[in-house]
Amino acid sequence: MEKVTDLTPVARPKTAAPWSRKSPQFVLYASLASIVPAAVALGTIALTGMDFMAALFIVFLPLQIVAAALVGITVYGRRGILEGLLVVATIFLSSFVFVLLGSVIWSVISNGFSALSASFIFQNNYYIQPKTSLEFGGVGHSILGSLLIVGLSTIVTVPLGLATAVYLTETQGKSKGIIRTLLQAMSGLPSVVSGLFIYAMFIASGITTYAGWTGSLALIPLMLPTVARVTEEALRLVPVELRNGALALGAPAWRAFVQVTLPAAKSGIVTAILLGVARVIGETAPLVLTTFAADRTNLNPFEGAMGSLPTYLFNYIAFGFDESIQRAWGAALVILILVAILFISARVASRTRTKARK
Template identity: 40%
Template sequence: MSHTAIKDTRTPVDPSDGRGSLSQRSLPRWAPTGFAAAGLAIGAGVGAGAGLSSKVQWGLIAVVAFLVISYTATTVVENRRQAKDRLATSVVWVCFVLAVIPLVSLLWTTISRGIGSLDPHFLTHSMAGVIGSDPNGGVYHAVIGTLEQVGIATVIATPIGLLTAVYLVEYGKGALARAVTFFVDVMTGIPSIVAGLFILSIMLMAKIGPSGLMGAIALSILMVPVVVRSTEEMLKLVPNELREAALALGVPKWRMILKVVLPTAIGGISTGVMLAIARIAGETAPVILLVYGSQFINMDPFNGAQSSLPFYIYEQYKIGEVEAINRAWSAALLLIAFVMILNLVARGIARWKAPKTGR
């Protein structure tokens, strides 16, 4: 029997290209940091040499220099494929830094300008009898109003949003489910002033006076679609195998939802609720229309005008005096701290209620 020789037609690998070699050259781990430092140096040098006064222009030059250096050095030392990969990674990092810079600048400005007036006196006194140029006065009445209004809105909106999301994911079919989804999408884009005007029209027809409750109802209208959307997405992430396993054991569907689906998604649901609270905590228009604002302490959200932190910031900044503007920055810092504390509480609840996993 004759044997036919098989010719090897594979293209030989060029060792200089760095492909297929186990000992190919590679850049050190600190190379991206070095490229970034070189880009910053070039941006500062070119910007100063060209007489550019805008630091934004300096930054753009530094970004371009960083990308060019990263791609060129990687091409020379490693290969073109690795250079393209590093270029894509560098672009992602540049976008991340550009997104973080405004956030850091905002936090730094708020902290630096608001920490000066944030003292125990500011937190425990109201603005009753205090004029704009007076360094005294505080934010206590606004904190009480915000806590009561946001708390009532959360109590109203969270069950409605949660049950709506459960219906859409677990039961919703046909025209009714499509109609609910459509109206939730429409409500997501409703401006806060529209929700305030809607409740204001009801107040005028029913001859109801301003109160924190009316503002909370308007805030709940803004909060419901956020809770529905976030909860709906979290429920969709629960594997169907968990539902099928529970139903196969003869568990009723309502009990399966209560004991299996919701505990599995509780982390995402809590985060969505906190995001919805953060969405409404900074709203000013409904408070102006429905709560009217007040410089006195009103502990009753069901009767009489109240204030809130967003309205307090707007009110103090509108006065224009130096002391009033300082109080506005301090209230803004307090509002940011309030939202951050809510997020930390949500993470703690999510970790506590999340299903326990073991090896």
């Protein structure tokens, strides 16, 4: 007799949706398993004066392992020990990274805020000595120099990175593997090597003197891999159905890309540009070797030395005086503020254009 297959639908198992929201009980247990061992370790250090590393290995880590195992047994059963360890370790390490990031930002704000003033933002540092009072001189020339140098690099890098990403995603060229390998190699290029290359090729050889454009040229190899790789991923995330629909309606391949794929990936491309700018705006070594860190304002990136925020910070923290170190902290805070303004402005402009089109 032929066997009949039962096709009756069955209930969806609860574990079939691992992306579903965790229960409040699980969140509470996992949070306690991450917080309590850290609190006990800190209390032990405060009460007994135990060394931090000793408290880490003797008190914190054993308690963390035991707490994570208890969470796994309570939530997932006896077989959930490893899963509990993974979840608690992920929560703890993520919190640790956020604490480190917050401490860095707070250190820059707390130490640099006292240096901020109208004169510090708008004045240059001509005739200013390392021990000069903070009431005189500032980073105005460095802000303009950083904007010009990074802006010139962006003007060159963005079209080149976008063209590279288009070639990698929209064509069937045989050199795609070589280009990806070169991009990966360039992403690990030390910034000082890029600066030394430009210095040896253009400055030491006598072709030109220190100038802003040489600094921009040294930043291009550092910015290009980020822009190209992130743009490539943004273009790959666009549903292929959109492009196929445009082609089915009779549009040429180039028009389908320009009018369908490119607008759909606009947010990712903006992110690629922002990440590229953030990658190079704080680079010091290439600019020290190519721009010479001028103290007066120079608005011509093609002639004469030009100051920038990273070189300003590097020079004044090297002097070692209290006033110069305070100026360096102020420059670091200005860099953070400048990056935040650029990110927020780009996001607001992108959203405004999207709403206007709708």
